[in-house]
Amino acid sequence: MTVDTNAYNCDDAHAYMPNLELRNLLVYSLRRNDIWTFTHPFMQPDMANANYVLDGLKFGFPDGIFSVALSPNVNNRIAFFHPLASLQEFSVPTRVLKDKSLSPDKYAPGDFKDLGVRGRQAQSATHDIDQRGVLYYTEIQTNSIKCWNTQTALKPENVGTVYEDAETLTYPNDLEIDPVGDIWAMSNRLPIFIYRGLNPDEYNFHIVRGRGDYAIQNTVCNVPDPDAITLVFLLSFLLGTSCAGELKEIFKWKQVYYEGIPPEITGYDNYNNVPMGVTHHKGRLFVAIPRRAPNVLSTLNVISMSEAKSTESPLLRPYPSLEMNRLDSSLPKEERFTSIYRMRMDTCERLWFVDTGRHVTNDGSMKGHPSVVYAINTTTDTVAERFLYPNNVMDANGASISVAVDIPNDKDCGGAFVYIPNLADGKIFVFSLREKKMWEFWHNFFHMNPYQGDYYVAGIHFQWPDGIFSIALSGQDCRGYRTAYFHPMSSFEEFSVSTEVLRNQSLSMRPQQGNDFKRIGERGDGSQSGSHYYDNSTGVIFFAEVGRNGIGCWNTVKPLMPKNMGTVMQDEKRFIYPADLNVDTSGNLWVITNTMPRWYYETLDTNEYNFRVWSAPTKEAIRGTICEL
Template sequence: MFKVQNLLIIWLWLCTKLFTNAFKFNEILSSKMVEFQWPDMETRARAEMNGLYIPGHNVPLGLDRWNDKLFITVPRWKNGGASSLNYVDLKRIGENKSLPLIPYPNWDANTLPTDDNINPSKIINTFRVKVDECDRLWIMDAGKTDVFSEKPALFLPPGIVIYDLKTDQFIRRHHFDEKDVKDESFFTNIVIDTDKDNCDQAFAYITDPNAQGLMVYSYAADDSWRVEHHFFHFDPLNGDFNVGGVNFQWSDGVFGLALSPKNADGYRTIYFHPTASTKEFTVSTEVLQNKTAALSEEKYYQFKFIGERGMNTHSSTSVMDPYSGVIFYSQIQRDGIACWNTKRPLNPESFHLIIHNPQTMVFANEVKIDQDNNIWMMSNRMPQFLYKQLNFDDINFRIFMSPVNDILTDSPCV
């Protein structure tokens, strides 16, 4: 009886701790349905009448912040996606948490082309974006829309689009080489490795979870190459998911990427994991940035398995706090965020769920740390959207924010 009481006390303490941390996480934005800031209501009505805007087909996915702009991506999962890359003005956030999304850099860039003469600055379909230290926005553009239909509409080859955030001007577009794009390729996550003192020496790492690969892009060389490894593949024993009352099976490979600060050799360690997996791996960016080495068979042993996170710890995105060495993980099956201190071995005992809310954080799919060391998270009920139907009488999409130090205070990860 004594042991049972002790376990109950510990369980109650853990629940209190998780919800206490959840309360530290401020709900910045929330909405029942995605709405955009249209030029006027006539334009909105015309778009809806012509099937160019179907409100229930717009679900947000990725985010990142630069100054007063909070970027929010709305992938064109189905037809009727009005604008794929958007932002909200953080200065306008107050009691009203349901602000309309403003297309970035404008409506024209996000309007699908009607002929073959496509401006390279167009944004066809983006899932995630990343702001770098040089005030640039890197956009992974899938180049095709209606991705859940039998015949997606292909407008451009997949690749990277880059904008200057200080001027909102287009910098360049890079298409991936045809040989690096597989039939099942679906490029999603993107992280940037750069230095504000040497902006041209930047690299982007882009995941291809459907085809189990990683793309590397050199800004200086304007060149990209595909890297493949066994560790990029999904774990067949960890492909069953239960989220918000929805059961489904995924076979997503490498997805989460977290970059360390520079090591003594001038390179970073990249921590990565497949979504359909509970294992974590690393590789030095020195291997990825050397095109010859990255494509050679000798690279195999440069990739390291570093540990197991534990049951139901599936994660989409992850991000490292450069000051503490703690990595934060979205926890898509546990409705929250977990953390692990990279100074410790990775195992179920060192991997901690620190924020959890089964009502407001269903499918916590995106986690980022901004230039002011605030952590951001988005939950969006994606499984309900994909496999059932969202109830638009409820709040479906939420964005939370908190200073990293507040989240780490009294955390088991410090």
């Protein structure tokens, strides 16, 4: 049986069940609770290839369709299949199999395809496909596991050998690829058991396991550029990781300046206007400048990419208006922005952020009001949601400096949840838009690791005690929930919790959280990270590695450990302190670097470029790194 699950709806699952004796394919729909049958000549055995020789034993298995393997493309999957007694592979789109009206034989003539021949003695039992599109199958007559990259034509010269052993893999009868890409196979000497009898003094049953990415490295299924291999090896040796091509520099500033400011507006200090957050949506770049120092003109700003006259020092325009960004505005203090650090765009075209309500005055004191959750409708440039932190939420220090927005099914705009880490108190605040309520979670994983709070950036040694800093949300599972990945800034580790837990206010009141919060692994020495973001198109999490002046990456199908971490970008001069990163709806990674430790502990050189915005498509960013599958 092969199960085809809709990532957004568990109830829309289908099961494909080949019947090797009747030579047909059964399809079961969970949503309909119905079953139907497909027949096709390709499901019949090739009687010329129904005879086998195994360990000197000759026998015949005239079995028809035996195994179905699904391509990794969830939205338009291809079902690969073959009879046991055959050297060929065939395919059919799953959209055909899911359509009961086309069964048993009303499909179009071209729906079922003959893909080619694997080779001599290549009869196969089960097979499976990994996320890269490499198909692995058990070859029962050669006691081996073979591979074929489905991006190439199926012919003997394009088939590779992953593993072959007549002792441990006698009659490999089952194979599966697990979620992290490991190959699992079982051998059981079945024909010997049937026709000759097993020797109980010998090991007759074996389970073997191997890493898929390693297994195909030296096979025809993996066709790398030899020069690229040398380059990646050298970079791995020198840097301890693989490195891709650099991100493209989009904008840069020595100091920030604004446009459209009336001449009577004075008293702001360009030096103290240090950009901290960046988000891109449909040709507009939103830039946040928190009021960490006095005389910041505007905390939320925008740049029109098409109107920017130069990549050097484009002017910022207060967003959505100057009036909403002025501390001396005539608007009530809860309706104007005080200090914003980072923003995130949701699938409903709303820009979400927390106004911390705190700002530094000219005498160095801190003033302000309770924090506020905002959402701006970017199609109308008006405030869509405003929610003042309630009294049941303790946010004494205003350290809510990032957000993650969870839209159920990516469509239920009114059912949004906003997850807000508080780096000082070690909390996650959860805001429910539908309920207009907020609650908080506490956990030991939210606090810094005291052994990992030392930094060395731009020639400056310092210590930061920052706790949970960022939350990255995975794609939605079939039950409608996501994995929330998180980490303290002063830590090399990554943790996770299901949004099923975070969305449930009653669970936040438990005295302890059991095993709901999990430690995933460690990124490696010096890998302290501020912002991070999960890219749905690749399954890769990108990390702003502030201690390395770089961007790290991790493909979530692999275990989290230093050897599985890649480097997308690293530059000790131009990439000092990546303060924020995220991925836009077009699959582009955006990063802002701002040299903040130098501004905070020493003095910026205003004759040098101190702030930069970078970007690249995510698939290009990970090309050549270990994060690429």
